[in-house]
Amino acid sequence: MNQNMIEQYLQSLKAMGLTDEAIAMYRQQMEQQINLTNQWASQMGGQDFQQQFANMFNAAQEEDDDEGEVQLNPDSTLTQAEQWAIACGADLAQLNGQYLNDLTTGFSKQECRDMLSQWWDIDSKEELQEMIEWLFTEGHRIQYDTIWQAMNTVSIKESKAFLRENVANNEMEEETLLQRLRNMRDALELFQENKLIAADTQPEMLIWDYARIINLSRGGFDAGYFNREEALTTIMRTVDPIRKMYNSWKQLSVSYQFARCVWNGIQPEEFHDMMEGMEVLLTDPQSPWVTMKWDQAK
Known part of the structure; x- marks a missing residue:
């Protein structure tokens, strides 16, 4: 599941125009963070860190659900x-x-x-x-x-x-x-x-x-x-x-x-x-x- 989250996030970075080299760097950093998170969660006997990580990507997914809407500032000057x-x-x-x-x-x-x-x-x-x-x-x-x-x-x-x-x-x-x-x-x-x-x-x-x-x-x-x-x-x-x-x-x-x-x-x-x-x-x-x-x- 965590791997799917990573891929979704990296795809959004690709859409922004980041280079393949930058995407590879982010992939490595995020995989290292997940490994540390899993170790911490295991040592503490809980799922708090993993849940926080999942919540972060769930929030991003909720934002994606609204991307079809046109965002306008009514106070634009x-x-x-x-x-x-x-x-x-x-x-x-x-x-x-x-x-x-x-x-x-x-x-x-x-x-x-x-x-x-x-x-x-x-x-x-x-x-x-x-x-x-x-x-x-x-x-x-x-x-x-x-x-x-x-x-x-x-x-x-x-x-x-x-x-x-x-x-x-x-x-x-x-x-x-x-x-x-x-x-x-x-x-x-x-x-x-x-x-x-x-x-x-x-x-x-x-x-x-x-x-x-x-x-x-x-x-x-x-x-x-x-x-x-x-x-x-x-x-x-x-x-x-x-x-x-x-x-x-x-x-x-x-x-x-x-x-x-x-x-x-x-x-x-x-x-x-x-x-x-x-x-x-x-x-x-x-x-x-x-x-x-x-x-x-x-």
Whole structure:
């Protein structure tokens, strides 16, 4: 049972965009904690520690049950243009159960500090700024473009050889690149079968990095690392590049979810949840993707 809980939690971290290396680290830490918990419970002749561990994951499951609902802050004071920019990160914010129409996520200061520290290794304003600038200037889209070019200019066998010889710096990085190459091939087939993209379409990776800039800025504001002006200024920097790259909320969402599949792999249940989440954002009368048209804030 504990192992199932771990897998559920790790899947939620993967959906956030954490690397395979980070997921492996969390897996090791959590398994070590469970072993210690079991030892303590055995020595004390009780189940208190195990019950506490189970309660933590049951609480997380209860939160998951509400993830189909659109979370809005009725007291938001953002302008329409600012809300539009926030809405560009709605795929990730919806997954996290955060507000979709405000700078604040709706989470506490400590919760945001913990998430930034555990998921991003960010514990200061300086580290937050460094990560955001990396996402602006490089991010994961450079590697994505390299994998895409390798896959589409030569055979899969030649693509694997190219990545091994010219891109990977070590065995771990090589395996990660090859897995993402396989993920990209599978994602293309799946998204084309479900008529999410045309046969000759390459989903653009920009939103995978920029949605995380938006949500990191919001988390950084709630954590106390950014003031309101700093967070909003950073978020508004994403608007023009996003507008130039995409032409609808659905295209933006499909691109984000495609990149998510490339980075995390494809699981049937996750793909089903992704489709449901996209449907909620595109159809719920309260969703910012419904109340704000794509071109209204130009």
